[in-house]
Amino acid sequence: MGEFLRMRRSQLQLADVGLRDFGERRRVPGLRRDELAQLAGVGLSYYTRLEQGLSLNASAEVLDALARALDLDEVERAHLHDLARASRRTGTRRRPAPERAGETTKQLLAAFGDAPAIVLGRRSDVLAWTRTGHALFAGHLDPHIPDQPDQRPNTARLVFLDAHTRDLYVEDWPKKARDVVGKLRLAAGQHPDDPRLAALIGELTMKSPEFASMWSEHRVRKWDLATYRMHHPVVGRMQLNLQTLNVPQEEGQRIVVVTAEAGTGSAAALRLLAQAGTSSGAGSARQAARTARRP
Structure with missing residues (x-):
């Protein structure tokens, strides 16, 4: 929590919070501790102890006051509360249970048919995917690998360490990378x-x-809808919408479903990609994609 408070304080300027800048030389970037404490209506010594991890009993009211002073949005405010709860925990801590996609979740996934869709766990591990979801995001991997808990692909690891995935998001990779890191930050707090x-x-x-x-x-x-430009090795460039659906009764699990605007080349490319489930299908899809791009 102290790291989060220090970083967010350093990212604010006086003008951001309605304070006047008198042109004085400032020794730290962003706001000083005393300025933030004053904005939040808490004592400087108390706020300093919070940043230093020496006080672990901040009330919900104090945390909300700090969130307002730091101009946090609702997701960031909830994250601050998560961090405070984590710092107050004592004694033996129960580790999260191993993750798997439940049968009802797999039934829901199957209902999407040829649409690209994947089930992600709290760490962004791929727990299951549709055939087209596999072809879109990780066609270079074994389609059955999500069934092997120790070998499952992880979207964060793919985005940062896998050349295929970097090429897939080639135009919007920085945006995707920041979305992935932001989601991991939330998960770490929870x-x-x-x-x-x-x-x-x-x-x-x-x-x-x-x-x-x-x-x-x-x-x-915490994104529920994001649009990315992608370049797939089989069907070429697409602009796709990724929508997130939370899985009921499975904390931290979500289904990401991919769609494209009807009547666009991206929608046609997704239909072609649905043919790539077998080697012959992939070849047909490549040929159809080449034909579709001819003038």
Whole structure:
């Protein structure tokens, strides 16, 4: 929580919070502790202890006051409360149970038919996918790999460490990367005792300087709808909408469904991609894509 408060304080300027800048030389970026404490209506010594991790009993009212002073949005405010709860926990902590896609979730996934769709867990592990979801996001991987808990692909690992995925989001990779990091930040606040999540974050920090830089910004994001430009090796360029549906009774699980605007080349490309479930289908899809792009 202290790191989050320090980082968000450093990202605010005086003008952002309605304070006058008298041109004085400032020793720290952003707001000083005393300025933020005054804006939140809390004592400077108390706020300093919060940043230093020496006080773990901040009330909901104090946290909300800090959120207002820092100009946090609703997702960021909830994240601050999650961090405070995590810092107050004592004693033996129960580790999250292993994740799997339940039978009703798989039935719902099957109902999407040829539409690209994937089930993601709290760490953004792929728990299941439709045939076209596999072809879109990870056609270079074994389609049955989500059934192997120790081998499951992870969307954060794919985005930062997999060349195929970087090429897939080639035009919007920075946007996708920040969305992934923001979602992991939320998950870390909600599941502070998950050793696999901690290991994933550690791995990405060590292997990807880009991830390490974005992670240090303490930005959180919870997106329900995002649009990305993609370039698929089989069907070419597309502009696709990714919509998130929370899975009932499965905390942290979500289904991501991909659509395209009707009547566009992107919609036609998705239909072609649905043919790529077999080697012959992939060849047919490539030929159809070449034909469709001819003048």
